[in-house]
Amino acid sequence: MGLLLLLHVLLVAAAATAPAADAWGKEGHYMVCKIAESFLTKEASTAVKELLPGWAGGELAETCSWADTQRFRYRWSSPLHFADTPGDCEFDYARDCHNTKGEKNMCVVGAINNYTAALKDSSSPFDPTESLMFLAHFVGDVHQPLHCGHTDDLGGNTIVVHWYRRKTNLHHVWDVNVIETAMKDFYGNDQSTMIQAIQQNITEEWADEEKKWEACRSRTKTCADKYAAESAKLACTAYEGVDQDSTLEDDYFFAALPVVQKRIAQGGVRLAAILNRIFGGNSRSGFRAVD
Ligand SMILES: *[C@@H]1O[C@H](CO)[C@@H](O)[C@H](O)[C@H]1NC(C)=O
Numbered sequence: 001m002g003l004l005l006l007l008h009v010l011l012v013a014a015a016a017t018a019p020a021a022d023a024w025g026k027e028g029h030y031m032v033c034k035i036a037e038s039f040l041t042k043e044a045s046t047a048v049k050e051l052l053p054g055w056a057g058g059e060l061a062e063t064c065s066w067a068d069t070q071r072f073r074y075r076w077s078s079p080l081h082f083a084d085t086p087g088d089c090e091f092d093y094a095r096d097c098h099n100t101k102g103e104k105n106m107c108v109v110g111a112i113n114n115y116t117a118a119l120k121d122s123s124s125p126f127d128p129t130e131s132l133m134f135l136a137h138f139v140g141d142v143h144q145p146l147h148c149g150h151t152d153d154l155g156g157n158t159i160v161v162h163w164y165r166r167k168t169n170l171h172h173v174w175d176v177n178v179i180e181t182a183m184k185d186f187y188g189n190d191q192s193t194m195i196q197a198i199q200q201n202i203t204e205e206w207a208d209e210e211k212k213w214e215a216c217r218s219r220t221k222t223c224a225d226k227y228a229a230e231s232a233k234l235a236c237t238a239y240e241g242v243d244q245d246s247t248l249e250d251d252y253f254f255a256a257l258p259v260v261q262k263r264i265a266q267g268g269v270r271l272a273a274i275l276n277r278i279f280g281g282n283s284r285s286g287f288r289a290v291d
């Protein structure tokens with residue numbers, strides 16, 4: 001019994017540290033959704049709250065990593081977390097948005113359009129609570145540059161690197177390590193302090209750009225293909241100078257951190273814009289009420 005229990009603990013620990021091709025880690029997704037919540041209109045905020053499962057305690061952000069926990073239950077959802085490219089720093093929907101079997105639309109951009117359409121359509125057969133949780137997660141994913149990384153190395157998952165002294169991989173650096181190091185070094189390991197810092201940038205430093213982040217002319221789809229193209233471009237820079245067994249430390253960290261913070265900000269603002277378009281209303285609740 002003791003040995004079995006130990007074995008079980010070890011297996012769970014191994015599974016937890018195995019390089020997963022998921023998304024921003026828990027923190028990244030939480031931050032994207034927390035920022036999105038503050039940009040929702042009253043109507044959207046009410047509609048979102050009504051759709052949230054009981055365990056969310058009325059907080060969209062609490063549900064934003066749910067999709068990562070469903071990859072085994074819903075095997076088909078696994079390719080919906082990313083959209084890798086051949087490595088030309090561009091994203092081409094027709095070329096790149098498919099799963100390994102070649103089924104079209106089965107990538108993060110197709111998924112964002114899918115769940116947006118499902119939430120708009122009250123006769124959709126899909127569970128709207130799940131559609132909302134998938135949508136909120138995937139809008140985060142599409143903003144993580146390495147989720148539009150190169151197919152060859154599975155978006156950086158097969159590139160083993162050292163983050164300072166710790167062994168990890170390039171994908172995981174962008175999902176988790178940059179955020180973790182920033183939290184530890186600059187934000188006293190406090191997530192809400194980091195969120196506040198990003199939000200302050202949105203209202204000051206990025207106030208003009210923020211309007212452009214939200215804009216989307218398409219009436220039938222979201223602009224997720226544009227966000228994937230931005231990520232594919234940023235991914236090319238993220239790969240620069242990185243090889244198997246590279247050690248990444250301060251130089252890389254200080255180049256990556258502002259990119260990560262801006263992508264989290266854009267993810268939050270755009271998730272809110274998508275939800276506001278779905279659920280209507282134009283009076284903003286939260287800290288932008290004076291807009
Ligand atoms: C759309 O959502 C449904 C329900 O979750 C899912 O079965 C289907 O695979 C999704 N398709 C895409 C492209 O996301």
Ligand SMILES: *[C@@H]1O[C@H](CO)[C@@H](O)[C@H](O)[C@H]1NC(C)=O
Nearest residue numbers: 197198201205257258261262
């Ligand atoms: C705020 O914006 C500046 C300039 O773009 C950037 O260097 C910094 O990393 C940002 N900080 C946060 C917390 O977003």
Ligand SMILES: [Zn+2]
Nearest residue numbers: 022023081141
């Ligand atoms: Zn994901």
